[in-house]
Amino acid sequence: MKENKVKLAKYLKEHFPAIIEKDYNYNRIDFSINRELVPSVLRLLKEESGYIHLSHISCVDWLEEEEFELVFIIWSPVDKIKILIHTRIDRNNPVMDNIDKIWRQANTYEREIKEMYGIEFTGLEAADEFLLEDWNGMPPMRRDFDTAAYASNKYYNRPGREDAMDVREEIARHSGEEIPDFAKKYSR
Amino acid sequence: MINDKNSQKIVDHIHNFARKHSLWVLAYGTGCGAIEIPPTMTSRYDAERLGVRGAATPRQADLLLITGYLTTKTLKRVIRVYEQMQDPKYVIGFGSCTINGGMYYDSYNTINALDRYLPVDVYINGCMPRPEAVIAGFTKLQELITAGKADGAAKYKEKLEWYRKNQKNVIPNWTMPEYNW
Numbered sequence A: 001m002k003e004n005k006v007k008l009a010k011y012l013k014e015h016f017p018a019i020i021e022k023d024y025n026y027n028r029i030d031f032s033i034n035r036e037l038v039p040s041v042l043r044l045l046k047e048e049s050g051y052i053h054l055s056h057i058s059c060v061d062w063l064e065e066e067e068f069e070l071v072f073i074i075w076s077p078v079d080k081i082k083i084l085i086h087t088r089i090d091r092n093n094p095v096m097d098n099i100d101k102i103w104r105q106a107n108t109y110e111r112e113i114k115e116m117y118g119i120e121f122t123g124l125e126a127a128d129e130f131l132l133e134d135w136n137g138m139p140p141m142r143r144d145f146d147t148a149a150y151a152s153n154k155y156y157n158r159p160g161r162e163d164a165m166d167v168r169e170e171i172a173r174h175s176g177e178e179i180p181d182f183a184k185k186y187s188r
Numbered sequence B: 001m002i003n004d005k006n007s008q009k010i011v012d013h014i015h016n017f018a019r020k021h022s023l024w025v026l027a028y029g030t031g032c033g034a035i036e037i038p039p040t041m042t043s044r045y046d047a048e049r050l051g052v053r054g055a056a057t058p059r060q061a062d063l064l065l066i067t068g069y070l071t072t073k074t075l076k077r078v079i080r081v082y083e084q085m086q087d088p089k090y091v092i093g094f095g096s097c098t099i100n101g102g103m104y105y106d107s108y109n110t111i112n113a114l115d116r117y118l119p120v121d122v123y124i125n126g127c128m129p130r131p132e133a134v135i136a137g138f139t140k141l142q143e144l145i146t147a148g149k150a151d152g153a154a155k156y157k158e159k160l161e162w163y164r165k166n167q168k169n170v171i172p173n174w175t176m177p178e179y180n181w
């Protein structure tokens, strides 16, 4: 496992000098690279090294850094190594290359990311709507989307029951106990 | 038919007696609560002894169980289903999600109070309610039917405008007919 990972890192370094590797224990190894090179890295790994399985494409919203991070998780059934390819893209102009020519199933993940984070995949051919219906607002998985405010605006909030009272102090008094400080902030 | 008020009462009584003993539930599950339906229906709790059994299509069903949170996307289908059901029809809201949103109260795509969109006859609370609670809900509905108080469908027709307004509030792209039963 270890020597395979070292070999793999060396192999990728040869082809893509800009790649940054980070080793994790057991069967995981991470690489980060700029966005333009991701399709070539993936194609190389798939066609030359036997990383034929795309497990997932995931997205992280780095709001403070104004960036989105895309993570491509691929797996080789021969090497039994899991590779995570990280890439950062600009949050204000989120564009990524479409990779569904390499793996067809990438299409589904890309549609979901497009809908939930608003990332454009160049040349992605898919219907407009996937999980959300009639949605025309900020993509809901972005961190600056305030879901509580949205929900209280859009949906009716039933007021609480009148007989729902805070009885903790009563109970504490009855049993002669103190409510600990850390729990006090939860009382209504 | 019968104009005399008292005879109408007797006829209604017989109708309601028959209705309460044959509640056919539409096999339509939303949210997590649908998982409590199989144990309720099968031999351990055996809801069929109360006349509750599954029905395959909305047209054959009397009872719509909303078994948990409803996304706006599903709400659209549920409204369509409800309006296709034939009278007499009843709705049971199942689980705290249908009452006040439950643990999805702040979710961007689930509605919070079912009775703004569909007329609910009986609510069963719990997250999720156990089969005993579900059966208690069924018997409560039967009591209401006997007393002639399970009139959700009539209320829906009467206050259709109000319901439509709420429904269109959360379903911006309304593609359904205005009146379809």
Ligand code: SF4
Pocket: B031, B032, B033, B067, B068, B069, B094, B095, B096, B097, B098, B102, B103, B104, B126, B127, B128, B129
């Ligand atoms: S009330 Fe609880 S069990 Fe029922 S749908 Fe909501 S979260 Fe799930």
